[in-house]
Amino acid sequence: MTRTMRAARLHEVGRPMRLEEVPVPVPGPADVLVAVRAVNIVPNLANILSNWTTWFPMNPLPTLPAIFGLDPAGVIEEVGPAVEGFSVGDRVYVNPGRSCGGCRACREGRLVQCASFAFSGYFGFSATSMGLLDRYQGGLADYMIAPSRSLVKIPASLSFEAAARFGYLGTMYSALRKAGAGPGRSVLVNGITGTLGIAAALLAPALGITTLYGTGRDRGLLEEIDKLAPGRFRLHSLLDGPVDEWIAERTGGAGVDVYIDALGPGAPHETLQQGVRALSRGGVAVNIGAVAGEVPLDLHRMMDMDQTVRGSVWFTAGEGQHMADMVGAGSLDLSPLRHHVFPLDDVNQAMNNIEVRHGGFSNFVITPNPGH
Structure with missing residues (x-):
């Protein structure tokens, strides 16, 4: 008899997901079957489910009906015969x-530069992504399959709810690594109060970043971030003046070594431009927030200053393992995250509630298969 499971599936863009009984997926030789304990509901998921086919038709969704859910964590229940290094019972982030x-x-x-790269349970980056999207669906179900190479072993000290936040944490972690952030380096993060930005505040002590500058609009959230590591951060409200002028005052005109833009598609271009102007000679700017549209930059100045601007779209399972190991060692503290937990039955309600969040501190999580 075919095993079945509960899953939230999208049948039509712009319509609520439906709770249904569907067959439990069968793992291939190099796959695992994961009992999903938690899956993060990212703020952008509502846009994916409602507007994606209009906004970004070149980035395909999986064939509908489909199971979405970007950032799952859970327990391995089955392993394929070709799987090495993972066993039934392992706690993992996928x-x-x-x-x-x-x-x-x-x-x-x-x-991440694969021609068919795709986000399981989200969208793909080219027409050739469809095979991967349809083979490996998302985490809004009791069970999911995943290739073993995508897994991150998580320590007992890391809750499934916090592990389900690894997508945003890993995006920031990879950007910081690509920019060479670490001891002796200064870093500016635009949007530090948001879901992506707060990851920098959590990661900075673990990475030994000497000086972390951060900007946001909400002064109350900035004060809360300051309390995460008192005296370590330099924070600025965008309501109090341009970013580049503030950095110039703080650094004696030298600028910062690294600039990370974590502002979203609706953010004004001026803030990103100010961040690039705040770079030092040889500085590196990385965009991870997906600021939309064509942004004018002073390329002649960047040439003279030997600067770099690049994008960073995601992170590898290896980088995810680095973060899990930092949590296990006690150097990365994710306890400031505030988990808002919903059962799978309430997935559509959770989607509606996500707009009312406490900046990047809020972590909205669905628990499809909570276990015992």
């Missing part, structure tokens, strides 16, 4: 980044 394994980028280890 990195939703999917790559084909066969293209040149994959064979060179550049997994």
Whole structure:
């Protein structure tokens, strides 16, 4: 008899998800079956489910009806015969980044640059993503399958709810690594009060970042972030003046080594431009917030200053393992996150409630298969 499970499936863009009984997926030889204990409801998911086909038709959704859910964590229940290094009962975070394994980028280890790269339970980046999207669906179900190469072993000290936040944490972590952030380096994060930005405040002590500058609009949230590491951060409300002028005053005109833009698609271009102008000679700017549209930059100045501007779209399972190990070692503290937990039955309600959140501190989580 075919095993069944509960799943929240989207049948039509712009309509609520439906709770249904569907067959439990069967893992392939190199896959695992995960009992999903928690899955993060990211703020952008509502846009994916309601507007994506209009806004970004070049980035396909999985074939509908489909199971969404970007950031799952849970317990391995079955392993395929070709799986090495993982066993039934392991606690894991499932990195939703999917790559084909066969293209040149994959064979060179550049997994996020795979020609068919896709976010399981979210969307793909090209027409060739469809196979991966349809094979590996998302976490809003009792069970899901995933390739073992996407797994991150998580320690007992890391709750499933906090692990389900690894997508946003990992996006910031990878951006900081690509920019060379660490001891002796100064970092400016635009949007530090948001879901992406707060990751920098949590990661900075673990990475040994010497000086972390952060901006946001909400002064109350900035005060809360300051309390995470009293005296370590330098924070500024965007209501109090341009970012580049503030950084110039703080650094004697030298600027910062690294600039991370964590502001979303609706953010004004001026703030990003100010952040780039705040860079020092040889500075690196990384965009992870998806500021939309064409942004004018002074390329001649950037040439003279030997600066770099780049994007960073995601992180690898290896980078996710780094973060899990930092939690296990006690150097990365995720306790400031505030978990708002909903059963799978209330997934549509959770989607509606996510707009009322306490900045990046709020972590909205669905628990499809909570276990015992």
